[in-house]
Amino acid sequence: MTDWTSTPSLAGCDEKWVENLTGLLSKYNWSETLQPIVGKLRLGERLSIDDGHILYSHKSLHEVGQLASLVKLARFGYNVFFNSNVHINQTNICVLACKFCAFRRSKRQSDSYELSIDGYLDEIAKYADVIDEVHSVGGLHPDWNVDFYENLISSAKAKFPKVSIKALTAVEIKHLSNQSNISFTETLTRLKTAGLDSLPGGGAEILNDEVREIICNGKESSEEYLQIHREAHALDIPSNSTMLFGTIEDVHDRLMHMDKLRRLADEYGLFQCFVPYPFLPDSTRLPEAQLATSNEILRTIAVSRLMLDSVPHIKAYRMNIGDEIAELALNYGADDIDGTVRQESIMHLAGAKSSLNYDTYQMAKLVTDAGFVPVKRNTIYTKFSLVKLEPPKRPKRPKRLKMIQ
Numbered sequence: 001m002t003d004w005t006s007t008p009s010l011a012g013c014d015e016k017w018v019e020n021l022t023g024l025l026s027k028y029n030w031s032e033t034l035q036p037i038v039g040k041l042r043l044g045e046r047l048s049i050d051d052g053h054i055l056y057s058h059k060s061l062h063e064v065g066q067l068a069s070l071v072k073l074a075r076f077g078y079n080v081f082f083n084s085n086v087h088i089n090q091t092n093i094c095v096l097a098c099k100f101c102a103f104r105r106s107k108r109q110s111d112s113y114e115l116s117i118d119g120y121l122d123e124i125a126k127y128a129d130v131i132d133e134v135h136s137v138g139g140l141h142p143d144w145n146v147d148f149y150e151n152l153i154s155s156a157k158a159k160f161p162k163v164s165i166k167a168l169t170a171v172e173i174k175h176l177s178n179q180s181n182i183s184f185t186e187t188l189t190r191l192k193t194a195g196l197d198s199l200p201g202g203g204a205e206i207l208n209d210e211v212r213e214i215i216c217n218g219k220e221s222s223e224e225y226l227q228i229h230r231e232a233h234a235l236d237i238p239s240n241s242t243m244l245f246g247t248i249e250d251v252h253d254r255l256m257h258m259d260k261l262r263r264l265a266d267e268y269g270l271f272q273c274f275v276p277y278p279f280l281p282d283s284t285r286l287p288e289a290q291l292a293t294s295n296e297i298l299r300t301i302a303v304s305r306l307m308l309d310s311v312p313h314i315k316a317y318r319m320n321i322g323d324e325i326a327e328l329a330l331n332y333g334a335d336d337i338d339g340t341v342r343q344e345s346i347m348h349l350a351g352a353k354s355s356l357n358y359d360t361y362q363m364a365k366l367v368t369d370a371g372f373v374p375v376k377r378n379t380i381y382t383k384f385s386l387v388k389l390e391p392p393k394r395p396k397r398p399k400r401l402k403m404i405q
Helices: 017-025 035-043 049-057 061-076 117-125 146-159 170-180 184-194 209-215 222-234 251-268 294-307 318-329 360-369
Strands: 003-005 079-083 085-087 133-136 164-167 239-245 271-278 336-339 373-377 383-386
Touching: 017 035, 017 061, 035 049, 035 061, 049 251, 049 294, 061 079, 061 294, 079 360, 117 146, 146 164, 146 170, 146 184, 170 184, 170 222, 184 222, 222 239, 222 251, 239 251, 239 294, 251 271, 251 294, 271 294, 271 318, 294 318, 318 336, 318 360, 336 360, 360 373
Parallel strands: 079 336, 079 373, 085 133, 133 164, 239 271
Antiparallel strands: 003 383, 373 383
């Protein structure tokens, strides 16, 4: 089978993954420390916060990664997913000034910008032939309300009906709701009617309000982030979920964050993917950040896979962690590497060095080089196609002219 479909809640996951996992776990000898956790996984039981602490502190990263990798294999086999997308950030003008953000500008700054609707459509048009998703998040523009975004999204849908629109973080939804003096649900309903297909889930940072007051004071509260996504899911708008780590949070904060997300995922099953990404320090104003090592990135991805039993996919976000660590992460529980990302601003202004403007061949090669099977997906994980890796055709060499004797 080279093409197949799924439901938004299953998102391509094998319904019998717990049964599959039981068989896989029995093939290995596990350390005494991890045996109770392995026992829970065999029974399909949810891991506790205490289990999460054990996984974070366990001396063998390899063993934790192996355990996470088996959960991934039970769910998806050797398939690894990506899509064809572009990031278009509609404005960098923002009324907030989050400490970790290198993207935000005030309206008075010379390098601030705001795309008109025509300008936004022109940006999509550059890539429309090679993408099936536009990912759009931006600043909280002081003059834009839900009317502007209704026009923006409906215009994009009218001109590019085959392009899925994944847009607006929770704090943007809150801002539009406040600007328009309407509820979260009405805001989301109007945007969905205009053509919004899914939410990117960004801006979760750490769902601990004491941490949020320091790193992103003024953004939505932890409960507001969860409530906005709860209301989106109730309207059948699927989303990702995210976690920014390596600022001032501790391991317990990360585990509580995962627990809050999985409990919400239990309600509607529409947190389709979890995207953990480390804080990038360049050009930001958070000198007290702890910063995450490569070891910690891989461990966090592995722990995420083991803790988030109600979230189908774990993403190795190569835009943030780079291709090399993303490849490694595919052996630590990650099953998705995002997309071609033809252009991107927010992560790269913060210090990301990853390559942009990949094509399907380059994405498939990254997956294949890691030992997995590349699968192209749509935005909401309902359509899948195996990718046959064929190198790009090289121009034929001109025939060599015969020498005249």
